[in-house]
Amino acid sequence: MPGEFQAASATQRGARVGYHPRPMNVLGLETSCDETGVAVYDTAAGGLRAEALYSQADLHAVYGGVVPEIAARDHIRCLLPLIDRVLAEAGIERPDAVAYTAGPGLVGALLVGSGMAAGLGMAWDCPVVAVHHMEGHLLAPMLESAPPEFPFLALLVSGGHSMLIAVRGLGDYTLLGTTLDDAVGEAFDKTAKLAGLGYPGGPALAKLAQDGDANAYALPRPMLGRPGFDFSFSGLKTAVMLEVRKATEAGELDKRRADIAASFQRAAVDTLVGRTLEAARAEGLERLVIAGGVGANRLLRQEMSARFPGRTFYPRAAWCTDNGAMIALAGALRLPDAGAAGEILARARWPLESLPVPGA
Numbered sequence: 001m002p003g004e005f006q007a008a009s010a011t012q013r014g015a016r017v018g019y020h021p022r023p024m025n026v027l028g029l030e031t032s033c034d035e036t037g038v039a040v041y042d043t044a045a046g047g048l049r050a051e052a053l054y055s056q057a058d059l060h061a062v063y064g065g066v067v068p069e070i071a072a073r074d075h076i077r078c079l080l081p082l083i084d085r086v087l088a089e090a091g092i093e094r095p096d097a098v099a100y101t102a103g104p105g106l107v108g109a110l111l112v113g114s115g116m117a118a119g120l121g122m123a124w125d126c127p128v129v130a131v132h133h134m135e136g137h138l139l140a141p142m143l144e145s146a147p148p149e150f151p152f153l154a155l156l157v158s159g160g161h162s163m164l165i166a167v168r169g170l171g172d173y174t175l176l177g178t179t180l181d182d183a184v185g186e187a188f189d190k191t192a193k194l195a196g197l198g199y200p201g202g203p204a205l206a207k208l209a210q211d212g213d214a215n216a217y218a219l220p221r222p223m224l225g226r227p228g229f230d231f232s233f234s235g236l237k238t239a240v241m242l243e244v245r246k247a248t249e250a251g252e253l254d255k256r257r258a259d260i261a262a263s264f265q266r267a268a269v270d271t272l273v274g275r276t277l278e279a280a281r282a283e284g285l286e287r288l289v290i291a292g293g294v295g296a297n298r299l300l301r302q303e304m305s306a307r308f309p310g311r312t313f314y315p316r317a318a319w320c321t322d323n324g325a326m327i328a329l330a331g332a333l334r335l336p337d338a339g340a341a342g343e344i345l346a347r348a349r350w351p352l353e354s355l356p357v358p359g360a
């Protein structure tokens with residue numbers, strides 16, 4: 001099997017969240033894109049009992065992006081062995097509930113997790129919870145030992161989304177701003193591709209940027225200072241494309257690559273931080289959560305911590321990118337919403353604001 005399983009078997013203590021009439025072990029399954037993630041969350045201990053992640057990145061790298069059919073097939077191959085392994089490491093034969101990512105994501109990939117969850121729910125005669133992937137990201141900081149209290153502002157930045165959300169309670173979400181075009185993770189990935197880096201580009205671009213001068217190019221900070229809290233990253237992407245073209249024509253791309261990466265990263269981070277500060281001020285929110293894959297970006301964390309006037313909360317980098325732990329936790333919190341036995345949900349699109357307050 002290509003790639004490496006990453007596993008954590010020790011119980012990791014985090015927040016004891018939600019109300020559960022009896023202690024529950026919740027198995028979480030994440031298969032929305034190119035990562036197979038499995039974890040067991042223990043509501044009594046308020047932490048994970050075990051988790052494992054298998055990244056398909058190597059399989060997709062040759063194509064320069066995620067191939068949906070390959071993603072679905074590989075989830076089929078990896079999911080059961082990962083579940084076996086995580087249950088063994090958690091020291092339980094069967095969990096008390098199964099949670100799975102029901103969307104948004106690639107439908108074929110989602111169906112693998114939802115079909116598996118439905119089957120396990122029937123076999124184990126236990127509740128099955130459909131989890132919204134972005135709610136999983138949003139709640140991931142609650143896996144840490146100092147979780148944020150409601151209300152807070154959330155900056156959710158991933159490969160498919162860039163959102164600012166006022167979070168006043170579980171399921172009480174007001175979308176303040178979203179991207180009008182590319183998500184910021186997508187902008188990182190596309191810029192990385194232009195700079196000749198592989199897939200997924202975000203982490204590689206951030207690494208290359210360490211050797212570059214962030215002031216070498218004057219790139220736009222789109223939308224800053226404009227009314228509202230929406231983002232737009234296509235102008236920034238085009239500006240980078242023009243600089244790459246100029247450098248290529250001058251035969252200097254190799255020399256210029258790190259400066260371009262650093263200047264892009266700086267412009268993207270300035271835009272995210274500026275917009276977030278504006279939204280927090282307008283909404284009077286003093287706590288900030290940053291989550292989603294781009295939340296792993298070191299410069300974004302540094303800048304936000306330095307400039308946000310209140311407290312900032314970040315999940316560790318491994319819980320910023322896709323993982324089963326956040327799905328197990330969100331499933332534990334959403335247990336009152338467990339669906340009918342055998343229900344299989346897979347939604348390519350699913351607005352976060354449409355989620356109910358649990359049990360309401």
Ligand code: KG4
Nearest residue numbers: 158159160185202203293294296297321322
């Ligand atoms: O949340 P995630 O794992 O998957 C989605 O739900 O999309 O986010 C993946 C995105 C990719 O675009 C990846 O390039 C980006 O997050 N990413 C980063 C970093 N780590 C992951 N972008 C910038 N800096 C990073 N360190």
Ligand code: ZN
Nearest residue numbers: 158293321322
């Ligand atoms: Zn994600």
